[in-house]
Amino acid sequence: MIIKGFKVKIHPNKEQQILMNKTFGCARFAYNWTLNKQLEAFKNGEKFISEGELRKQFTELKKDMKFKGEEWLYEIPNNATKQAIKDCFRAYKNFFNKKAKKPRFKSRKHSKLSLYNDTYKIKVFEDKVQLEVIGTMNLAEKNRIPKGKIYNPRISFDGINYWLSINVEIDENQINKNKTKPIGLDFGIKTLITCSNEMNFNRINTRKENKKLKRLQRKASRHYTKMYKNKTTEKSKNLLKLEKSILKQHQKITNMRLNNIHQATTKLIKLNPSHIVIEDLNTSNLIKNKHLSEKIADCSFYEIRRQLEYKCEWNNIKLIIANRWYPSSKVCSSCGNKKEKLSLSERTYKCECCNLKIDRDFNASINLMNLAM
């Protein structure tokens, strides 16, 4: 058994965000309250207060506040404040053991917003997570978190995004079983991924969404011109709205691309090959070719590689990145003869030696696969 840590972006809705922010605040309140209690006790020459005692006192405090009509500590998951008190005790323990500095108050501005969710109440699904009280929300990456016993789940907010951090106990034997033949992947413009096992993955079509984005950007640029002419820096309500829609449209396009790549990489991983072989992107013909550079600017290849890196690691599949000098396109996958020249317009590979006629990208993917053999 091994325990692995995972951190995945989550997409809470507006209401959930409000509730989470409230919970962050309450956790901070409970932490600072605990710290203050200990400091006061120290000042008065009293003993260090035990965790059980302070938890009891906190429950009393909650009741008192409810009595006074302040119920905000009841609106959030009970465990968040419980864990915050625990965290404060751990901070003290580390301090006493000389492992850390003296615990300090968490400020609204400078402390990390994070909260704990009870191990037994959190539920992780393929593409969703269910949190105590706060509810169910989407995970940004499907199948990122493997099944297994969960430890120390935490939610945090970095100012832009919300994240779920979680430790999962994984049975290694489960991952190693039944490996299949290696797969070579050739990345391309027309077909995004051509695989040596004859699977193909296409690029997602975002033409419609791009058109809408351009239209919004043109509209915004008219606003900017107007502002320039009127010598003002104040943005109108309409412009602010427009800027928000532009951001949203950008996100939509990015998400479409990401999802498309996730689907492809997940499918490949599920085949459980012993190796996956890809070309070195730094020297790839695709990156070097000027005319293609615009289409490559969407960084799909880097994203595929990034996803494969972590998905392979976790599924115990060896990811091989071909040597930068390896001529995967120029070699015949049947007889091994190497062509001196192969222009990008030649979509079919024709071998002069063995008369093989084969799709250029498919040929390259087989050569890449052979590297693992």
Ligand SMILES: [Zn+2]
């Ligand atoms: Zn040949």
